[in-house]
Amino acid sequence: MMTMYLVYDSANKTSETTWLAVQRDMLSKNAVQKIEVINDETANIYIKKEFADTPPFNKVMKPSGGTSILQGPHYHMTIGSLESFERQLEEAQKNVPLAKQVPVTYIKRSNWLGSILSWIFPLMLLFFFWSYVVRKSAGGAGGSSVFSFGKSKATLIEKADKNQTTFQDIAGLDEAQMEVKEVIEFLKSPDTFTRLGAKIPKGVILVGPPGTGKTLLAKAVAGEAKVPFFSISGSEFVEMFVGVGASRVRDLFRQAKEKAPCIIFIDEIDSIGQSRGRNSLYAGSNDERESTLNQLLTEMDGFETNSGVIVMAATNRAELLDPALLRPGRFDRHIYLELPNMKERQEIFKVHLRPLKIDESVDVNFLAAQTPGFSGADIANACNEAALVAARRNKEKIDRQDFMDALDRIIAGSEKKSKIISPQEKKVIAYHEAGHAVVSWRLKHVDPLVKISTIPRGKALGAAWYLPEERQLRSEAEFKERMAAALGGRAAEELIFGEVTSGALDDLEKVTKEAYMMVAYYGFDKEVGNVSFYDSTGQQDNRLVKPYSEETGKLIDAEVRKLVDEAYQLAKDLLQKNSGVLAELANLLLEKEVVYKEELVRILGDRPSREILPAA
Template identity: 45%
Template sequence: MKSKPTSLIKTILPWLLLLILIGAAYTMLNPSTSKTLTTSEYEALVNSGTKIEEAEITPSDLVISMTGVYKEDGKPVKFSVTLPNTETQMNELQTALAESGTLYTVRDASGDGMFMSVIMTFLPTILLIGVMFFMMTKIGGGGGNAKAFEFGNSRAKLEKDQKTRFTDVAGADEEKEELRELVEFLKNPKKFAAMGAKIPKGVLLVGPPGTGKTLLARAVSGEANVPFFSISGSEFVEMFVGVGAGRVRDMFKKAKENAPCIIFIDEIDAVGRQRGSGIGGGHDEREQTLNQLLVEMDGFAGNEGIIILAATNRADVLDPALLRPGRFDRQIQVANPDKRARAQILQVHARNKKFAADVNFDNIAARTPGFSGAELQNVLNEAALLAVRLGRDVITMDDIDEGIDRVIGGPAKKSRKYTEKERRLVAYHEAGHAIIGLTLEDANKVQKVTIIPRGNAGGYNLMTPKEETYFQTKTQLEASITGFMGGRVAEEIFFGDVSSGAQNDIEQATRLARLMVTELGMSELGPIKYGSGQDSVFLGRDYTSTNNDHSGQVAFEIDQQVRKIIDECYKECTRIITENKDKLELIAAALLEYETLANEQIEALYTTGKMPEVSGKTTNGTDVILPAEIRFNDQEEEKKAEESEPAPAEEPRVRKPVSYEDLDDLIDDMK
């Protein structure tokens, strides 16, 4: 590979040589002299009797330029002088030179002036053409060796030895089954021709980012062992008119030369958006590129042996002509993996990593609902990096737990210092979320609670569904909203004040409640779809139209229903936390002491009031044993008091609220 300085020298060198030649020509036409004389010095030279050996006279309109040679001390000396051009000066000068026997010539100044005028006229044009050629070479790609005429060539990358196979794609069994037909056709097309079947010309992979759409396309090429052309939709469109269409034509031309082959267009929505939605009538470069793509995919000329795969996460914005049968005959939905698929994906990405014996991919999959394949890969990579940082030989579950937390909320910010009041506030806030998850039947299951800040969050509460389902009922959605309110209600009950820490909880709860009213029909307004009025959409060429398709009165009723759902969930959350104040205080106290609690510890505190004896590490890295006896009420103490002899002078026990100071003393005593 050639270095950039070498390419730059080769580009600049021709222009440098051209400038040198122009300078040399100018020098030859205007030879320099060793001495420039004034008029008086020239007259003194002539009066002294010095003979001028040779001279050259160039008269112009105002002056006479004269150059010549005379001898001084036996050495020739070049000189030049400028004399005023009067009526008699030229005649006198010629007479004096003739009398002294000097050989002289008279030149016409108009010839030199015309030549230099032509050079100075065309020199800027030549330089401009050179600069444009240089820019076209760079824009055309290919570094210093690219040619300007390659500007409209295809940017698709050709790979003829693809290593990816279907075994490298996990958790997409149905998607791979649909794509196996393409592999069979590329390997044995006669099998389909005998049945009268035609393989799809194009397959569109639709799904969220990171679900493996590009990986599936590469696996098809690897399984079929055919050339693989890959390009992004944005690489077609340039600022110059006609370049995108030319690149489409060139790409299909090269594909026909390598047929059978696969063309993969990633992010096709960059070039395949609906036509007619732009300003100015839609005659822009992108739409012309799309028109050419439509013709090449299914136009007058056939493209036998070429299968087009494309990927996008915005199929709703694609042009209908692009999605019709004959172009993209089949759409394959590539969704986020379920629990079983996540475990398989983790096993694929764990091939070259070393894990501890207690690492269970099924448990990790259960704790990562909604994660895409790319996020799962990132989890294991973060865990591996953390294990190396800590000097371990294998990746442990602690490393994987931290990797999950990093993917969700970013790295822990243990250096952030809280005041004691803020630590208590965060502990009770997160404990409020946990209590709702432990109490409500349809609420999400609490997996982990921590008061260590991550990102912009002061604490972190990992809650996952008890079972992964494709549909959610109204009760489940209301339970989710109630869970979002847990932290806010806990602050209000235990501190008599609220903080800004519930901002994200309120945002998520409001969004979910509005979704129930406007799109899911789960309110008193009935099963009617209402536009939210928040998202702008393109309707034909009216790019200012919005999705607000209801009256102001209906908007008021929607707001009332949203408020009603939030208020009801807030009241339910207040009731649950009030009834379980002692359990919430227990969980909050444990959070203040150990900062992070796992699912087993939280459930043990909730059901038995005791923390299981589990070895762990404190924040400073020392070994600790979590206490086995933390009682959340005094029922057992009362029972023991009833079984023993009562003291005659003992007054009735009165249950009263426990202050923070008393709670700290209780924990210190248990230590």
């Protein structure tokens, strides 16, 4: 069927119709004056003037009801196919004499405006897209288009920026703060130092375990220095395209020189600062990371001077860094951050407890004593976890128990009381944990035991909590007794049940590592002697062969097994002598699931006094 639609032109208004209406109302009455076919698509139909007053033609020929007749066309329709239209028209007039048939005119009309727009619109679309891409690429460091690969992605903190981190927000890093404060003074008043001929250090590198506050210290420098501060991660220099890393290093130092005096901070610099040639065996000779490092070395200490630009960097893997990067003239100052001691943990707790609503039962000294080996990040996590525990219990304030539960969750994992454990397995776990407790309690060099539990936490089915003492040195006797305490659980299983289980996997892993450290690293074994195969530089990590002969390797393996066997026999002897208290403690664990230090003292008695190593 042919569909009709209404068309408006400048003079007339045509009405829509259908081919059925044309055939029935127009051709049958011989009312059609002529038909114009436009571009083989549309047909304009003209009605004879004598039908101007005849319905329904009067509505289109005299739409206003006056005497004037519209010239036409009066009707308009779209033809689906020219051949079909001609065939239908011929069939409709087959009985009409040829002289009286409706004349059909074919007209070709060009739509110049539409043709022009059909060409211009795609070009305009392409133009606007190209403008958008160019604007994005012109955004400098923040642009992410293909044109900004070589641009530095460093975040710039200007003097007027409101950086909330200051030295007041940092605790436990007094020595490190003194060092970085001096760097700030270099930038603020360089004449104080240069008047005596001194040179301003070019670089400061912060080295320490994860979570000790390296990045936090850099943020405080940005807040206190009042000079432009560029911050970037080492991984942001390296891309999949060759030469991008070196280009970004050049762009970063170019921006820094324009804003001197300023500070550049590169976090996790080991991403680009690893020793050259370390991975050449696997990565090939042309390594993008090496070219980035070479450019960094040139920028820090090349022919051009970087007056007023100080580079700060942070890493927890200093042994991997290239020696050329660490030498004086590039990173002149090395600031080592260590895990906080008791006093420093107290100060860190005070900082993180400020925004919390705590109960009077919370003692900062007690919390610091319960968290040996915790870094600043660990302490922040403990405070936040305690707040979450208190909120989960709908408390108004955070009390001491919330902190203890938070520490247990962080150290051993969350409780899994819903885990299905058979009665026989519970009994094995109880004797396993009791074995750890009895052996460690009878050995004076093992850390004090706080509590034991048979409640599954994380991947462990049971756990024993120790309170490590903060000591820098450990003797051979301490190593051996710690190994015996770790094997106490498996020894208890063998003595009570006559067989062992897979529950000692973690214990065996720790014991094996400690035994290898004693023999291969610390020189505690008489057969191997006072030699150490430990590599503090990390250069041996990718070696295909070990740094000792095959005979020495066999000797090390034999001595390790000997140490482990001796520790296991020591644990068994202690448990045989204390079989009564072992059974009593295991039964108490089956009853209560958790046994604290007070109950341990009641059952096991007082611990033997611990010897203190003489001062060097």
